[in-house]
Amino acid sequence: MPRMTKREAGGPATIIDVAREAQVSIKTVSRVVNAEPGVHEETLKRVKEAIERLQYRPKLSARALAGARSFIVGLFYFDEQSAFIGNLQRGATQTCRELGYHLIVEPLQASATDLVSHVERSLSALRPDGVILAPPLCDHAEVLQAMQRQGTRIVKLSPRELQGSCIGIDDVQAARELTQLLLDAGHQRIGFLQGPPDQIASQRRQQGFSAALRAARRKAAWVWPGDFTFQSGVAAARIWQDQPNRPSAVFSANDDMALGLMAEARRLGHQVPEALSVVGFDDAPAASMVWPGLTTVRQPLEDMAARAVHLLVGQNTQPCRIVMPHRLMLRQSVQERAEA
Amino acid sequence: MPRMTKREAGGPATIIDVAREAQVSIKTVSRVVNAEPGVHEETLKRVKEAIERLQYRPKLSARALAGARSFIVGLFYFDEQSAFIGNLQRGATQTCRELGYHLIVEPLQASATDLVSHVERSLSALRPDGVILAPPLCDHAEVLQAMQRQGTRIVKLSPRELQGSCIGIDDVQAARELTQLLLDAGHQRIGFLQGPPDQIASQRRQQGFSAALRAARRKAAWVWPGDFTFQSGVAAARIWQDQPNRPSAVFSANDDMALGLMAEARRLGHQVPEALSVVGFDDAPAASMVWPGLTTVRQPLEDMAARAVHLLVGQNTQPCRIVMPHRLMLRQSVQERAEA
């Protein structure tokens, strides 16, 4: 008497059960599951019916062990930057689902001493077919090296051109447009709240800001270093307040700082936007939940993550650089100045 | 001449390479990797050294295929509720990492017609050792059934007692304390902004609110149905404004609605908290980014997720109910009323 298969023992159906049910070899079932061409139409039909009848679902671990793919895509990011990741995760998961892949998330601590070893452990255990790197993790040299050592395909969500594929918006152009908005509203004295200097996005946004002012034959009225945190925006508000000739508008290199600046300015008794206009960058969830709403730039994070998954999973291994369209989100944090 | 192992061919080391290097059988290497007892001290040392030297990392798919565990934990949630998930994800990933597990996230759309089939597909492909269900997904009967059919261990992040393990805070008590805060501040007319009636948390919070008022021999001045979205808070502001005898304080069953209410009230020209005090529930990220900051309740989401992972991965399969401590977050959205 032959051994019982799992199926007969009550477990989930395996490829053997399907093969038997459809009167074909397991290889043919495999062909159908992987949508390989060259299966006779009638056979195809029989196998599909058997799969349906038996509720067969191929087991990921078996496929991964036997084959060259793991059907897993990773989304690695710095924990602190979690305002981003909701949208990224949505886009990535959605696309993974369509393509039969699964998403593993790996929140990392930028400050951890064993950051790189975490990354390595995770990669060698899971062997993902590809990894999406969110900013600013995508600028982290050591992590990039570790990825390369493991031979992991990556897509960076970054505007940088070098080393592998990346997807981003044109930060410089977006910042220029946002600055122009302030100029058009009649602001004469415009300040800039900087992000961390080692992040590419910080640099690009300031470049765009400066370019727009230059084109208008102006100079920044005030520049102050922040670190992209809400707290650094709060701190900046006091400095702004103490300026002898206060800027009437401030361009903050991201939303978190912009929100901190707004909240603290208001706490100190300054009206926004009457006494201080503010623009940010990112369209963080909170940007549309405060009053007045924060005028900012939106990156199409969902679409970016979706395209990243396609790049990682697809045939083409050529590095490429994709620039996505950004969107200005006009809200109430900018005041028209009569004196323009 | 024997076949070359992968290692010799340049690939990552396998258990066979380690066994050879340490002069033991693969079974002994397996024992060391899994920290099983009963390995001679000297042997243990030799194997550990070999692992270190060869940078051996067991491959998850092979372990999952051969053994009873997949080393994968799932975090399933409704996409719309993503304010939560940053903290949940942090806690879950951290604990998974410590225990040698990996986290798969599955954002689901509540409105999707194929919700249950998504869940089923995901479960049967990945075979996670356990799944954490975030609210309000944890209250979804059909999804719970699907989990049960697959024999998946689950932990619900919910205050409900029935059917399996759950971890939550005492919503009733927390709501009572928050209401008491309003009463102590001297508010005579207090309104309540409800969440969706089918969510357990909604009901519990209203119960606590009502209990506190009852104890103070008061009645709710105003009750209005919301759906936990920012937009429904915005809509409620206009209704509040039109009340003949406006409540001076409103308890919103969650933060998103509270923030909508605050923003819209201010847009309509009412000062917060002078004309309207507001309290929320959840301590969403935005609650501390607005001015005035929103007074609310914080659930220890990180710790909750960490404990959930321990429950799912541990030996004990007894269902249990864990109540975690909540924390009142006092900010500026509540005004002291002199007339008290």
Added chain:
DNA sequence: CTGAAAGCGCTTACAG
């Protein structure tokens, strides 16, 4: 305390 053998459920490389 340690190991030899079988097997998990697929894909790969090959043959016809």
Added chain:
DNA sequence: CTGAAAGCGCTTACAG
């Protein structure tokens, strides 16, 4: 167009 065999890299169940 289809299939038989080997093998992926581990754990399980068993033996000693």
